[in-house]
Amino acid sequence: MPANLNKPAEAVAWLKTADAVRERSHALLALGEAGTLNHFRLDLDRMDQAADYVADVIREQYPQLEIPYHSRWRHFHAAGVDRWGMIADAVSMLDITEIARLRFDLCVPSVLLDAGAGTTWRYEEPGTGMFLARSEGLAVASLHGFVEGAFSSDPHNRMLADAAGLEAVTPQTIETMFQVSGKNPLLGVPGRAELMRHLGQVLRERPDIFGRFEPRIGHLYDHIKRAYPNAVPARAILEAVLDAFGPIWPSRLQIGGENLGDVWRHSQIVTRDLTSGLIPFHKLSQWLTYSLIEIFQDAGDEVTDVGELTGLPEYRNGGLFIDLGVIRPRDPALRETLLPVDHEAVVEWRGLTVALLDRLATPVRLRLGRSEDDMPLACVLEGGTWAAGRKIASELRPDGGPPLKILSDGTVF
Known part of the structure; x- marks a missing residue:
């Protein structure tokens, strides 16, 4: 973490990292484990069932367990x-x-x-x-x-x-x-x-x-390669994506006049600096980063530390945890409410999703006899939690939609 998150430039730089996504999401998970979240309860005893379900879906889709990145x-x-x-x-x-x-x-x-x-x-x-x-x-x-x-x-x-x-x-x-x-x-x-x-x-x-x-x-490929001619860290691809494309996102939250992108407020995240109340996700940017990694690799470039990226907080991964009962709305009416993407319940759901994906990956690997090196999070997502989220949704709802109703503006989910 930067030395001083009360400096706008350092606060913005930190919020645009996978480390910040992971740290703030796990802070929400800790509140969930304490039973003090505003909108959801956790039933972590259901994680074993979730791991079984995901492992079964992986075996169905990839019997040889040769799983590409998500x-x-x-x-x-x-x-x-x-x-x-x-x-x-x-x-x-x-x-x-x-x-x-x-x-x-x-x-x-x-x-x-x-x-x-x-x-x-x-x-x-x-x-x-x-x-x-x-x-x-x-x-x-x-x-x-x-x-x-x-x-x-x-x-x-x-x-x-x-x-x-x-x-x-x-x-x-x-x-x-x-x-x-x-x-x-x-x-x-x-x-x-x-x-x-x-x-x-x-x-x-x-x-x-x-x-x-x-x-x-396409010149972004050359830009990244100039900076990392030998091996490209995954975080460097994400940083380049956020730096290059950050201004395209609708203007939502800002620090020092800089648009933060896929960063949202949650009242229970309290710190003594400019990032207080803020939770970053950068879902589409990380999804893009996972996609660009393959281009580098196919061009013969080594990409390192892919595991530093996080799971994606979208409605397939998040829906999996609600549909399997790991995440439970405190108010049942939440399921029938049309929620804007900045609603605190949506932010809470997305943060819990990121942290629970980290937590779920280990038992899934154990069930499949794979290590983290053999099956990084990007493969667990593809194999995996995203496909499992879609499958359980189609089993529970005729339209296969998410368990929560989200008012999308076409730039988040």
Whole structure:
């Protein structure tokens, strides 16, 4: 932790770390274990059942226990179709660095557009006729949009995400890409379009990262590699993501005039510094970091200390703990209340999710005979808690939605 969290710059820097996410989330878990949280009770005796459930799902999905990281690349492979592989074949004449840049151009907008779609939205994939929903549908739709030039200003190079192309994204662009209609509504269309435009503006404002001429997302790969030519720490990728893309998020909480992003207030987190009451999550940024790690590794770059990143506080992982009875709302009416993302109950739920994922990983590994080195948290998530959260939701609710009703603005969940 920085020496002085009463200094704005140091407070902001600390809040934009995985260490801060983990520390504040475990502080909430400690309050939960003491039985003093405002909105939820914990039944940690149910953790054994949760570990059994997750381990069983992992065995079903990955019988050989060869589990990839939890990342966007799994969604591009929805229903067993290797869509990225087909693109890779088409651009195989490019050198390895340019392919990495292209993958950044695809991955960053796709991840940033991966907020909750709602329970009724579907995407009909051209060519296959498959109907895909939720994260897989969003991923495949954004991949097709990328191939068709949705993020590019260059008609001769459609597979590009450059400043001018992103700045031109409108709600109509989003509606077309995701086949939105009155019968096929998608949550947060204006927020998604605004996020893409902000992304384009950031590319122009940071020539040190994205290039002075023809700024593009892919130049972030070069920026990180210049700083870490031998081995890239996972935390450095997260720090670069938060530094580069921090300004795109809607203005919520600030310290010293700097937007904090996915950071929220909880009245029971009290410290004697500028971070009092604040809990960071950086869910989409960490999800993006997990996804970018694969690009580095496939380009032959070593990525270290992946375990420093945290679990993702979203409604599949969080829903798993509520649906299995580990987390219980104090007020049953909470389940039927439409909650904005800044509601303290949502913040509490997300913090407990991060900490409980840390706690759950160990017994899951024990049941599978794997060590932390063999099965890092990123693999437990993929194998794993995210899939288990979706499975239990589909077993308990006809629409497979989360156990709490969240009012999403398209930029958090």
